[in-house]
Amino acid sequence: MRTRRDVLATTGAVGAGLLAGCASSGGNGGESDGDDTAESTTTRDLVDVDVPDDPDVTPVESLPTPVRGDPDAAVTVQVFEDYACPHCATYATEVMPRLVESYTQPGEIRYEHHDFPLPVSEEWSWAAANAARAVQDALDDAAFFEYTHTLFAHQDAYVGAGATGYDYLxxxxxxxxxxxxxxxxxxxxxAKGGKYDPVLKADRQHGRDMGVRGTPTVFVNGTATDSPGYDAISSAIDEARST
Structure with a gap:
């Protein structure tokens, strides 16, 4: 299945402002904007896994929300992402590490990952998210976030890569x-069988109920930030902590 990269400069209104990010549309036939996708620097040999394209899997209906930081913190940051969205890759590699250093590691916030397959790619928005949830299910949230960060940092190693994309996963x-x-x-x-599709679809519906229309979208204590940039998120966190 060919990847479809439907990337827009902005999404619809969410909460108090417009969020730069990805949205699903039928328009551009697989092209990205080319500026925000983290470049792959992978030079190692890829693991070759022989898995049929439509494997028989038992769907998983529920899985806990991946959480890092203090699970009981007074401030909760919820981030909705699509693994094929280049703006999510930029967020994951440039913004999230600063949030981790400033707020998550000190235990100031509860940080939640939420899946929101628009989908930017009919294949990889689902496949990569399923792979990450498989890691969470097999290991723990820490492994999930490590795996997720690597995928976003090397997004072009799977999005648009054909069969070798699964070797990268x-x-x-x-x-x-x-x-x-x-x-x-x-x-x-x-990843190929959509084992965690019910989990991803439930997360996406949760996002839609909150008003999510594009990715990445960030909420602080239930209120959408003006943008997915560090300054906007940090200001919202600091304000929430002071109230």
């Missing part, structure tokens, strides 16, 4: 350590 899983349970074959089976 397998390689990143294998790097986490098969002895820890992140079996590459299991991850790719989940």
């Amino acid at each position: 397998a390689t990143v899983a294998a790097d986490l350590g098969a002895d820890l349970g992140a079996d590459a074959t299991t991850v790719v089976r989940a």
Whole structure:
């Protein structure tokens, strides 16, 4: 299946302002804007996993929300992302690390990842999210966030990469350590078979109920930030902490 990269400069109104990001439309036939996707620097050999294109999997109906930071913090940051959205890659590689350093590691916030497959790509918005949830299910939230960060940092290693994209998903899983349970074959089976689709669809519906129309969208204590940039999110966190 060919990847469709339907990337817009802005999305519809969400909360108090317009969010730069990705939105689904039928328009541009697979092109990206070319500026925000993190470049892949992968030079290692890829793990070759022999998994049929339509594997028989048992769907998983529910899975806990991936959380980092203090789960009981007074301030909750919710981020809705699509793994094929280049703006989400920019957020994940440039904004999120600063939030982790400033707020998550000190235990000032509860940080939640939410899946919102628009989908930017009919294949990879779902496949990469399924792979990441398989890692979460096999290991823990810490492994999930490590895996997710790597995928966003090397987004072009799977989006638009054809069959080798699944080899990349397998390689990143294998790097986490098969002895820890992140079996590459299991991850790719989940990615190809849509094992966690019910979880992703429920997350997407939750986002829609909150007013999400594009990715990335960030909420602080239930209120959408003016943008997914660090300054806007940081200001919202600081204001929430002071009230």
